[in-house]
Amino acid sequence: MATLAVEHHPLAQSxxxxxxxxxxxLVDGRTISVPLVWFPLLSQANESQLNDWxxxxxxxxxxxxxxxxxxxxxxxxxxxxxxx
Numbered sequence: 001m002a003t004l005a006v007e008h009h010p011l012a013q014s015x016x017x018x019x020x021x022x023x024x025x026l027v028d029g030r031t032i033s034v035p036l037v038w039f040p041l042l043s044q045a046n047e048s049q050l051n052d053w054x055x056x057x058x059x060x061x062x063x064x065x066x067x068x069x070x071x072x073x074x075x076x077x078x079x080x081x082x083x084x
Contacts, residue, residue, distance in 0.1 A: 010073045011059025017050050024076060027059060032073075038081040041069045 014025045022042060024032045036043045042050065042064070049066045056063050061072045072080075 009060070010077055012055055012062055012073045013059060015053050015062055022076075024062070024073065026073070032076055034076055034079075039069070039071065041067045 010030070011027045012024050013027045016023045016025075017036065020036055021033045022036050022039065026032065045064070045067055049064065052064060052066050054063045054065065055061075056070065059073065061070055063070050
């Protein structure tokens with residue numbers, strides 16, 4: 001029986017948004033979509049601020065310089081909500 005190995009250290013490769021969701025594509029081919037309202041700074045940001053993101057490290061996190069917001073990919077997978 002073949003098994004598929006799941007990355008234990010998920011790494012982001014790209015970020016996008018739709019009207020209600022933060023969407024993160026991982027290097028292993030998975031896509032994570034979570035409600036944007038989980039992250040107050042992101043949900044209140046304009047399109048320019050949302051699209052100004054950077055991958056942290058090898059993909060362990062995402063940083064929005066204009067918002068001074070950082071999210072870990074592992075935290076998103078675990079369902080951690082933004083707190084301020």
